[in-house]
Amino acid sequence: MNDLILPLYKNGFLSSEANFFFALIMGITFGFALERTGFTRSKHIAGTFYFTNMAVPKIMGTTVITAATWFVIFSWFGWIDISQLFTPATYIWPYVVGGLMFGAGMVMAGYCPGTAVAGVGTGKTDALVFLLGVVVGMFVYFVIYPSISHFANSSNMGVLKLQDLFGGNEYTSYILTVILETGIILFMMLLHKLSKTGKTA
Amino acid sequence: MNDEENEIVKCKKYWNPYVGGIVLGTLLFLTFAIAAQGFGASGTFARATAQFLVDQDKSWLSNAYIANYFKHSDSALTNWTVIETFGILIGGFISAVLAGRFVFSPDKAASYSLTGRYFWAFTGGMVVAVASRLARGCTSGQGLDGMATFSVGAWIFMFATFAGALLLSPLFKKQWVEQNQPRHEATVEEATHE
Numbered sequence: 001m002n003d004l005i006l007p008l009y010k011n012g013f014l015s016s017e018a019n020f021f022f023a024l025i026m027g028i029t030f031g032f033a034l035e036r037t038g039f040t041r042s043k044h045i046a047g048t049f050y051f052t053n054m055a056v057p058k059i060m061g062t063t064v065i066t067a068a069t070w071f072v073i074f075s076w077f078g079w080i081d082i083s084q085l086f087t088p089a090t091y092i093w094p095y096v097v098g099g100l101m102f103g104a105g106m107v108m109a110g111y112c113p114g115t116a117v118a119g120v121g122t123g124k125t126d127a128l129v130f131l132l133g134v135v136v137g138m139f140v141y142f143v144i145y146p147s148i149s150h151f152a153n154s155s156n157m158g159v160l161k162l163q164d165l166f167g168g169n170e171y172t173s174y175i176l177t178v179i180l181e182t183g184i185i186l187f188m189m190l191l192h193k194l195s196k197t198g199k200t201a
Numbered sequence: 202m203n204d205e206e207n208e209i210v211k212c213k214k215y216w217n218p219y220v221g222g223i224v225l226g227t228l229l230f231l232t233f234a235i236a237a238q239g240f241g242a243s244g245t246f247a248r249a250t251a252q253f254l255v256d257q258d259k260s261w262l263s264n265a266y267i268a269n270y271f272k273h274s275d276s277a278l279t280n281w282t283v284i285e286t287f288g289i290l291i292g293g294f295i296s297a298v299l300a301g302r303f304v305f306s307p308d309k310a311a312s313y314s315l316t317g318r319y320f321w322a323f324t325g326g327m328v329v330a331v332a333s334r335l336a337r338g339c340t341s342g343q344g345l346d347g348m349a350t351f352s353v354g355a356w357i358f359m360f361a362t363f364a365g366a367l368l369l370s371p372l373f374k375k376q377w378v379e380q381n382q383p384r385h386e387a388t389v390e391e392a393t394h395e
Contacts, residue, residue, distance in 0.1 A: 007237035019236055023281045026232045027288015030240055033228060034289070035296035037221035042308040042322075046377040049370040055218045060345065062222020063229060067349035070230035086238040087347060088337040090354030095343075098336030099361020100368075101328055106340075107366040107373050109325025110308065113333065114242035114341040116326075117286055119308075121293025126307035126322040131246065133326020138250035140327065141334045145266040152335055160353040173351040180356075181348075 006080035031118040040119040042110025042126055048188075049107050051195040057188040061181035072174045082170060092155040109133070213300040229349060236281060239346030243333035245286040248277040266334075282342070313376045321376060 008014045014022075037059050038044045047053025074080040106112060111119060111130045119127030145152070162173035216224070233239055251270045254261040255277070261267050270277035297303040309318045333339045336358050338346070344362070347355020 006234040008235050010237040014235065019281065020284050022235045023284040024288045024291075026228065026235070026240075027285035027290075028292035028295070029228050029288075030225070030232075030285070031289035031292025031294075032296040033221065033225050033292075035293045035300070035302070036216045037218065037225070038215040040293055040297070043310070043377055046373070049366045050374060050378050052378060055215075055221075058218035059222045059225065062219050063226040063345060064348045066223050066226020067229040067233070067345075068226075068351070070227065071233070071349070074234070080234060082350070084237055085233050085350050087350045087352045088343055088354060090352065090357065091337065092354075092357060094335045094337075095354050095357045096361050098332045098334075099358040100365035101332035102336060102339070102358070103362040103365025103367070104369045105325040105328030105330075105332055106362065107325075107369050108321040109323075109329065110377065111322070111325070112242070112329065112340040113246060114240065114286075114289060114339065117242055117245075117289045118293030121290045121295075122297035123303050123305045124308055125305055126309070126318055129319045129322040130326040130329075133323035134243070134246045134330040135250050135326075136323075137327035137330025138247045138334070139254070141247075141331045142251065142254070142261075142264055142266050145264065145334075149265065157353070162351045162353060162356075165353050170351065177348065177351060 005078075006074065007084055010084045011081070030114075031121060034115055034118040035122055039115045040122045040124060040127070042119070042124070042130075045112075045115060046107060046110040051188070051191045054188055054192050057185055061185045065178050065181050068174050068177050072171060075170065087159050087161070090157040090160040091153070092157065094152050094154065097151075212302050226349075229345060233346075233350075238281065239342065239349065240285065241282040241338060241342030241346070242286055242289065243330070243339035243342060244280070244282045246330065247334065248280060248283055252277040310375065310377055310379050312380055318376065321373065 004013065005011050009019045034040055038055055039059070044053050045056055048056040071080065071082055071085075075082050102112075109126075109130045111127055113131075113134060116124075116127040116130045116134075120131065161170070162176055163169050166172070166176065215221075229239055248270050251261070251267045254267065255271070262271060274280075294303070307315065307318050307322075309315075329339070333343075336343050337354075338344070340359075340362065344355055344359050348359065
């Protein structure tokens with residue numbers, strides 16, 4: 001009964017041209033939503049690391065829970081093939097080092113690449129300067145790549161899902177994801193409260 | 202009256218963060234449902250830089266990382282994420298104009314110097330770029346997309362990102378947190394977001 005199975009592009013219901021058209025449309029909606037939630041403000045994003053602005057963890061947590069909920073519902077009814085969705089492979093040590101560096105760069109700049117692009121659209125001049133830095137950084141990476149390629153491609157676990165590590169299936173991974181994201185939001189709200197009482201005292 | 206207060210008077214309020222998350226999460230799902238991949242951004246700048254270098258001098262193709270972008274196409278820019286990134290720019294612009302928030306200005310604590318702000322925006326951009334190549338993506342392409350599809354790597358990346366930011370946060374406090382009226386600032390942030 002179900003001829004149509006998502007994702008559309010992987011299952012041949014969409015030409016490359018149509019897929020590129022939707023890339024533009026989805027990008028526009030993403031940029032719009034980033035602006036509406038205040039994600040185009042470096043001060044809001046950096047505020048996360050001083051517990052002065054809790055919007056970022058709340059939005060990110062809710063975003064992940066919402067998307068995962070749709071995946072699980074659609075998968076339950078057999079409308080989507082989750083295994084076809086692109087997930088980057090897990091490279092343990094490059095992700096640890098890359099993550100630490102990424103965080104360091106974010107507290108300096110207050111942006112990540114996606115929020116900076118939307119930020120430029122809203123006229124944020126620091127977002128434009130950030131993106132110039134990104135281009136130069138990419139150049140630096142290409143130049144140093146031959147000497148770090150061994151490390152960059154080390155500890156490759158392939159596509160590694162939560163259920164591969166903790167057992168169970170995609171539904172138990174979903175429950176774990178909801179618990180983790182909810183826990184993070186509550187923990188950040190607690191730190192936010194504590195930092196405020198700290199200021200009054 | 203400071204900028205933040207002005208903003209509340211003249212502009213639309215930002216969305217409630219939970220409502221924003223439900224909207225973003227639904228968009229992320231739709232993107233996966235259509236294209237089999239999620240949102241991304243850092244790859245666009247890697248590809249644009251690679252294309253620029255190859256346009257200047259073909260010998261850059263001998264670089265293994267750059268060559269990878271030309272494996273499937275003559276142009277590194279014929280790519281889903283590149284087109285989507287243009288959309289993000291347009292979407293941010295449309296939203297800001299409609300909300301009365303489009304203005305050429307940097308974002309920083311009022312007392313922080315403009316030169317300092319631009320210096321750290323640029324330096325941070327360089328660091329983020331290198332980090333995004335090691336991590337095969339940024340907070341969108343690796344973080345959001347990966348967490349939503351239950352990837353272990355995305356969680357490693359996000360926890361490491363948060364740790365890296367917290368470790369260096371004391372050094373950059375003056376750039377982000379208002380020095381004079383911290384309590385007032387907190388109240389305004391609450392008002393804009395909750």
